[in-house]
Amino acid sequence: MTRFLAIARAEMRILQRNLWLLMATIIMVLFALALTFAGSAPTGSLGVDMLTVSVASMTTLSVYLAPLLALMISFDAVAGETDRGSLGLLLSYPAGRGEILLGKFVAHLAALAFAMLIGFGSAGAVAAWFGGAGAESLMALGRLIVTSIILGGVFLTLGYLVSSLANSATAAAGMSAGLWLIFVVLYDLGLLGAVVVDESGVFTRQVFPWLMVANPADAFRLWNIGASDSVALTSGMAGAASALPVWAAPLSLLVWPFLGFGAARFAFRRVEP
């Protein structure tokens, strides 16, 4: 067995035993179900099935929740080991630092994927059962699940980055909260402010869509909305999505995990246990 898989297996056991996996799955199921039922009201007026509305609501949810869950799981990955004093021993074994990080990533991503699949899957099943689902809305659900996992993956790597840069697990937790706030809330607010000041000038038409898609959280939103007309209809974000080429959002979201992992790997190299 390769070394990173041994690490991944141990990490997976830890996630099961400290109930993180269970809690994350319960959170996902509860939020997804709540949104599906609460969001089912506009079905009639928009002329789409319940699953489509549900996917649109869950997309908005996932923008906040996927990064949050990912950061909660990953901020401790390096700083926690340093705090406990177990990193020195781990690094004295022949496994390289990249392998250690990769092993943790594989386990954490699998746990996130499980929580997303069960959460969104059960909400999707309920929506389809009560309100019907077409081929297109099922596609949208599948896309939501896959992109949510990728988005989670991006923030896992960013979590490892702050975990390697921070001096303690507490500091890493604080930095993770800041990171979440910047990527998920402040970045969009800043862009919105710039658009308002610009009053539909060059910035709004040429620069703004690209700046938006550069943020993985927005790329996630744009991908889900741009790919499905009915989801775009229900979320009212068609404007920004149509200003960009189709490949922009998927490219951004798919490149980010590699960028994040590379940065985390670089920062981890400099950690002295």
Next chain:
Amino acid sequence: MTDSILKIEDLCKDRGQTRVLHDVSLTVSPGERVALLGHNGAGKSTLIKAVLGLIPIEGGHISVAGHKPGSGAARAATAFLPEALSFHPALTGREQLALFASLSGEKADVPALLDRVGLGDALDRRIGTYSKGMRQRLGLAQVLLGRPQVALLDEPTSGLDPISRQDLYAIIDELAAGGCAVLIASHALTEVEARTDRIAIMSKGHLVANDTLEGLSAQAGLKTRLRIRASQDADAIAAQIGGARINGASVELMCAPNEKMTELRRIAAMGDAVADVDITPPRLEDLYRHYAQEELK
């Protein structure tokens, strides 16, 4: 020593503006047990981390079984027992050791190893429920994984009860008998005195002594202590043989090792005035104090 498996030459290490290791040179041969002594902050742990390749060094050269520290081959040849040992509390002893075995690429008999260190009963219990001594034993079990060529043990006996300490040194002896070079950083002077082949003393980042116990004693020229208990008048004895009164009934006399018999004959010649004599040769504690303070002056 040309056959040294661990070679450290002129090692220098800075922490910020401060130099914490000054030209430290130390070698350990296969099967040799070397004690590394020093105050807190003397640089023992830093030295070990440098040998493991965990920290960059500013000068000098280290070779572990002929490899660069931190390289895959060097890490495969090295076993390490850290000072503040900790494992993830959610894993069991068996799982933790199996993980280490996979990482080192060894096919290990995990239950047998845990049995060897006395954790056979706690195999499938979570490490969170282990006592400090049990965690230390688990740490020792991972040292035994995969027949290491170099073992670096940082304060291996801290937190262990006396019986566990004896077990630990038995295991260290076993490792050394198998050809492993063992470097033990420790504060527990009386333990390493009897259980190591050579003693290296560090003080403020300098290696101030590196020899066998006998060699160190001879170099230091420390005196043997004779304590004479008087049957009646201690003052009279003190006046006669020139020692110092240390309490109501005893006199203490320091003499060089080669003068010991002469002194004893003089004391014996005093007949009934002397009730008892204790002879204390210089211990490692005295040597340690001598070498560690010599550097401070």
